[in-house]
Amino acid sequence: MFWRLMKPADLDAVHAIADRIHPDHPEDLDVLAERQRLFPPGCQVLECDGLLLGYAISHPWEFGRPPALNTKLERLPADPTTYYLHDVAIAADGRGSGRAAQAVDRLVGVAAAIGLHNVSLVAVNGSQGFWEKHGFVPTPLAGLATKLSSYGGGAVFMVREIGEPARRSRVGKADGI
Template sequence: MPWRPMTALDLNQVQSLADAIHVSHPEDPEVLAERQHLYPEGCFMLVEDERAIGYALTHPWRFAEPPPLNRLLGAVPSPATTYYIHDVALLPIARGKGYAAQLTDRLVAHSREAGFDNLSLVAVNKSQVFWEKAGFRVVAVPDLGPKLASYGPDAALMVRDAASL
């Protein structure tokens, strides 16, 4: 599998990928580095032919309270109530090859092993259809609308039971 654990040495490549892929959702280098530092077992690089073509940042969090974009977390909460998928980013050349589905399977397995009942994320950039195929469903949470709007006009909070599928 071309996904491998991310290390601190990968962060310059992660920043370059993030800047190229998430033009509408920029994040500072400190934010990306903190995610990798706080929960390295949830951070991955996608490498094909020795070239970084994607990355993923995930960590435990509080369900229905997605962290604001481009903000430091400070710490992983205890107790955490969800395994949160902060970002799965692939260059166009990596899309359509099954890499995101491979990673999703790995994240679901990790969430189960870590004892989480669910995984959650905020779908952006028309990714909701992909996440629905991966077993996620949109969940409505009262008063979350303004925070979701900061992620973009099509943002949707999604959840998946860790035991499903």
């Protein structure tokens, strides 16, 4: 089982995984395809014996302005101020192997490589604890409540400064990722 860059040919499988894992937050295939096209290094898949078991989607963005779900970006900002982690999702048969932690480490590495100093995300579906284990901190921002409501109840905007060590613990099935 290993992470690799997502290819356009992977998008149908990625979409199927997304639909299974996030039934309350569906995203159109063309939205996922646009993210992969706009920033290929931030789009990765977890492969095992030729099957995809998970994916990660991320890209440079503007701090404090998480994109609305199921919305095309059209372009990336010329002067990004954060690395936005849109989603890390792993199917049930790929969980408990530490692969989600690997994805986070890989994406933080991408952010650092392009010169960004923080990674931000919106934690959904009770995943805040997972993200906290990986160095993300809840970060309330004025004016964000309406946008967060589109992510569902309990959505939390979180930030990890690059260079801060993550608090490591065993990542397993209980983490929901």
